[in-house]
Amino acid sequence: MSDTNxxxxxxxxxxxxxxxxxxxxxxKIYQTWENSGFxxxxxxxxxxITESQAETFSIVxxxxxxxxxxxxxxxxxxxxxxxxxxxxxxQGKKALWIPGADHAGFxxxxxxxxxLQKEGxxxxxxxxxxxxxxIMQFTLENKDFMLNQLRExxxxxxxxxxxxxxxxxxxxxxxxxxxxxxxxxxxxxxxxIVNWCPKHQTSLSNLEVDYQxxxxxxxxxxxxxxxxxxxxxxxxxxxxxxxxxxDDKRYKEYxxxxxxxxxxxxxxxxxxxxxxxxxxPEMGSGVMTITPWHSGIDFEIAKRHNLDYEQVIDWRGKxxxxxxxxxxxxxxxxxxxxxxxxxxxxxxxxxDDNYNHSVPCCYKCEKEIExxxxxxxxxxxxxxxxxxxxxxxxKELSFSTDRDERVFRDWMSKIDDWNISRQVVWGIPIPxxxxxxxxxxxxxLNNTIKTCEKCNSEMISDPDTFDTWFxxxxxxxxxxxxxxxxxFKNYYPTSVMETGKDIIFFWVARMVMLGIYxxxxxxxxxxxxxxxVRDKHGKKMSKSKGNVIAPxxxxxxxGTDALRMSLLVNNAPSTxxxxxxxxxxxxxxxxxxxxxxxxxxxxxxxxxxxxSEFTKEDSEIEKKLTEFITETTxxxxxxxxxxxxxxxxHFVWHYFADELIEASKPLLTSNDEIIxxxxxxxxxxxxxxxxKILHPFMPFVTETIWQELPxxxxxxxxxxxxxxxx
RNA sequence: GUCCGGUUAGCUCAGCUGGUAGAGCGCUACAUUGACAUUGUAGAGGUCACAGGUUCAAGUCCUGUAUCGGACACCA
Numbered sequence: 001m002s003d004t005n006x007x008x009x010x011x012x013x014x015x016x017x018x019x020x021x022x023x024x025x026x027x028k029i030y031q032t033w034e035n036s037g038f039x040x041x042x043x044x045x046x047x048x049i050t051e052s053q054a055e056t057f058s059i060v061x062x063x064x065x066x067x068x069x070x071x072x073x074x075x076x077x078x079x080x081x082x083x084x085x086x087x088x089x090x091q092g093k094k095a096l097w098i099p100g101a102d103h104a105g106f107x108x109x110x111x112x113x114x115x116l117q118k119e120g121x122x123x124x125x126x127x128x129x130x131x132x133x134x135i136m137q138f139t140l141e142n143k144d145f146m147l148n149q150l151r152e153x154x155x156x157x158x159x160x161x162x163x164x165x166x167x168x169x170x171x172x173x174x175x176x177x178x179x180x181x182x183x184x185x186x187x188x189x190x191x192x193i194v195n196w197c198p199k200h201q202t203s204l205s206n207l208e209v210d211y212q213x214x215x216x217x218x219x220x221x222x223x224x225x226x227x228x229x230x231x232x233x234x235x236x237x238x239x240x241x242x243x244x245x246x247d248d249k250r251y252k253e254y255x256x257x258x259x260x261x262x263x264x265x266x267x268x269x270x271x272x273x274x275x276x277x278x279x280x281p282e283m284g285s286g287v288m289t290i291t292p293w294h295s296g297i298d299f300e301i302a303k304r305h306n307l308d309y310e311q312v313i314d315w316r317g318k319x320x321x322x323x324x325x326x327x328x329x330x331x332x333x334x335x336x337x338x339x340x341x342x343x344x345x346x347x348x349x350x351x352d353d354n355y356n357h358s359v360p361c362c363y364k365c366e367k368e369i370e371x372x373x374x375x376x377x378x379x380x381x382x383x384x385x386x387x388x389x390x391x392x393x394x395k396e397l398s399f400s401t402d403r404d405e406r407v408f409r410d411w412m413s414k415i416d417d418w419n420i421s422r423q424v425v426w427g428i429p430i431p432x433x434x435x436x437x438x439x440x441x442x443x444x445l446n447n448t449i450k451t452c453e454k455c456n457s458e459m460i461s462d463p464d465t466f467d468t469w470f471x472x473x474x475x476x477x478x479x480x481x482x483x484x485x486x487x488f489k490n491y492y493p494t495s496v497m498e499t500g501k502d503i504i505f506f507w508v509a510r511m512v513m514l515g516i517y518x519x520x521x522x523x524x525x526x527x528x529x530x531x532x533v534r535d536k537h538g539k540k541m542s543k544s545k546g547n548v549i550a551p552x553x554x555x556x557x558x559g560t561d562a563l564r565m566s567l568l569v570n571n572a573p574s575t576x577x578x579x580x581x582x583x584x585x586x587x588x589x590x591x592x593x594x595x596x597x598x599x600x601x602x603x604x605x606x607x608x609x610x611x612s613e614f615t616k617e618d619s620e621i622e623k624k625l626t627e628f629i630t631e632t633t634x635x636x637x638x639x640x641x642x643x644x645x646x647x648x649x650h651f652v653w654h655y656f657a658d659e660l661i662e663a664s665k666p667l668l669t670s671n672d673e674i675i676x677x678x679x680x681x682x683x684x685x686x687x688x689x690x691x692k693i694l695h696p697f698m699p700f701v702t703e704t705i706w707q708e709l710p711x712x713x714x715x716x717x718x719x720x721x722x723x724x725x726x
Numbered sequence: 727g728u729c730c731g732g733u734u735a736g737c738u739c740a741g742c743u744g745g746u747a748g749a750g751c752g753c754u755a756c757a758u759u760g761a762c763a764u765u766g767u768a769g770a771g772g773u774c775a776c777a778g779g780u781u782c783a784a785g786u787c788c789u790g791u792a793u794c795g796g797a798c799a800c801c802a
Contacts (some may be wrong), residue, residue: 646748
């Protein structure tokens with residue numbers, strides 16, 4: 001690799017005579033790294049690169065969806081984490097980065113359903129097993145593609161530890177946790193209001209519901225002596241309770257439990273007066289009727305007073321026989337017809353056209369959620385949340401910004417029980433038996449339960465699967481092979497969890513709670529959250545807007561290092577960033593600048609005598625370099641890669657290249673040999689040190705250069721495992 | 727409704743524990759065929775949303791206002 005093979009005229013490797021062309025080098029360099037085995041800290045120790053007593057540094061990678069290609073957000077997390085890993089590895093730590101691929105339950109199933117739809121098929125016509133197998137095949141076909149994209153981004157993760165979220169090891173941990181939750185009475189099966197998506201035919205957790213602002217009609221109806229308001233007349237068939245606040249003076253003549261005969265949609269009914277504090281006197285008339293089967297609040301009221309509830313809308317969003325003449329109608333079509341009928345009966349008081357509210361919608365299909373009562377598995381969250389907050393209190397767990405910590409605490413303080421059942425095929429089956437007669441359920445890992453202990457009926461296997469987040473919430477456990485694996489002993493708790501702030505509740509919070517639950521330790525010491533990657537104008541990227549920036553295209557055009565730098569510089573933790581191709585281009589130029597700095601340096605320093613003394617001036621300039629190293633390292637220790645990368649950029653370009661090299665030109669041809677040699681040595685030091693410090697940020701160009709440097713300038717074959725300068 | 731952010735150069739954004747502002751792109755002038763399919767030098771452009779306050783000193787801390795956004799909750 002030295003320059004001795006080249007002609008004496010240039011004295012530099014030929015490669016530098018042309019501009020840096022990233023695509024010519026990146027794949028080859030990655031192969032060199034991967035073949036070295038040094039992504040695996042065990043190999044580093046074995047080969048004497050890392051001391052066996054060295055501190056560990058570990059990150060569990062948020063597993064990207066196996067079936068898709070990587071988007072800009074993935075590129076961002078790979079860049080940040082890889083920068084961390086390379087930095088710590090060079091610092092001599094046992095650095096372990098565990099990669100993964102996610103089956104992404106509901107997400108992937110939705111993608112696959114769309115594919116089926118295009119072929120004119122539907123999952124509801126398929127046997128669950130058949131569907132599962134097809135999606136598995138579909139996912140595995142795409143997995144390698146996704147993993148290769150991680151490689152292209154430079155991810156220095158240990159591929160020998162790769163885990164897929166449906167691997168046996170994952171399922172084992174998840175099942176054990178499920179059982180333990182039952183044993184500890186933190187799990188229950190209950191008929192509760194769940195968020196039901198009529199399109200996808202599954203319940204969703206509260207977090208998977210998006211609220212959309214909407215302007216709708218609000219109807220007032222005469223309900224016996226009362227006027228009630230509603231935006232959803234189609235749910236009102238079964239309403240036979242009328243609720244008001246106990247202190248509302250307007251209704252003091254009515255007593256709790258009083259029966260009132262009145263005319264309603266399909267004829268006369270008997271209504272019962274319920275006094276409950278949930279009735280808000282300020283709201284409308286202060287009186288409401290309730291539909292416990294299709295409303296969370298109503299359900300709570302009904303439970304408090306032990307009232308009846310009846311299903312009005314079926315699982316597909318159609319009216320049930322309770323609606324009589326409206327039976328079988330889609331609720332959206334039925335709404336106006338019901339209002340018409342009530343109007344004819346003289347029960348319509350007025351319609352307010354400007355009712356602003358937000359409606360719960362499925363976060364995937366944006367269709368309205370229909371609250372339904374369904375027997376599901378719930379995890380009691382309060383006890384788990386308390387321990388998570390305690391860990392934050394004691395600083396066992398810390399966040400990269402105070403803001404994130406506040407958000408975390410806030411959510412933890414008002415957490416609800418978690419519905420972990422999903423009517424989704426593509427997921428981990430729930431190992432439980434359920435009773436079709438009484439909805440009782442029991443965890444059954446070994447398939448031994450036959451009859452219901454409550455009602456003696458025959459039990460059946462729970463057809464549901466776990467919420468993906470229930471299993472991914474145990475990802476740090478599975479990846480480190482809890483409870484007996486070597487990695488668990490050596491690398492758990494992991495050092496940093498770096499992921500998007502949009503999944504702080506979905507994922508981070510659940511990992512913390514379930515991690516503490518199983519191990520009494522937080523699964524990671526620090527949470528570093530990044531924001532969203534938006535387009536250059538700060539708009540969210542979406543296919544419909546056509547402003548999606550695919551990392552692979554950017555890499556093709558500007559190089560991976562340029563992409564990485566543009567994702568890092570000035571991108572403060574926890575804030576959104578805008579990705580502007582012009583900014584990427586600026587760092588492509590920077591990569592070329594580094595290339596040319598090398599060319600100039602090699603051309604001029606030739607044989608460097610490292611024994612030669614620095615002149616007074618040069619030893620001053622060397623101090624500048626030391627200062628730069630200290631400051632940059634300091635930023636990196638504080639996880640401020642945004643500031644570190646900017647500093648490196650400026651130092652290398654605007655000091656090293658613009659000032660130092662320019663000022664060196666006359667000195668390098670000086671007649672004074674001492675001055676000449678000193679300056680050569682100085683440039684050599686600047687060059688190699690710059691490459692080292694740049695490497696975590698821009699691994700490809702720096703390693704490409706390193707491979708071409710004459711041996712006497714290098715202290716290691718691979719830049720990736722050379723020692724971080726100090 | 728509750729909570730949390732943002733408001734800094736034409737555009738997109740940095741600015742750590744307070745000491746009269748920075749980057750990328752864009753703009754102007756000059757230089758350069760140079761280590762650099764260019765790069766360098768110099769420059770224009772900001773009352774750091776607004777109003778109070780703390781301080782010798784405030785984008786930087788406190789209070790309030792305006793405005794934009796996010797998270798959570800809510801279909802009476």
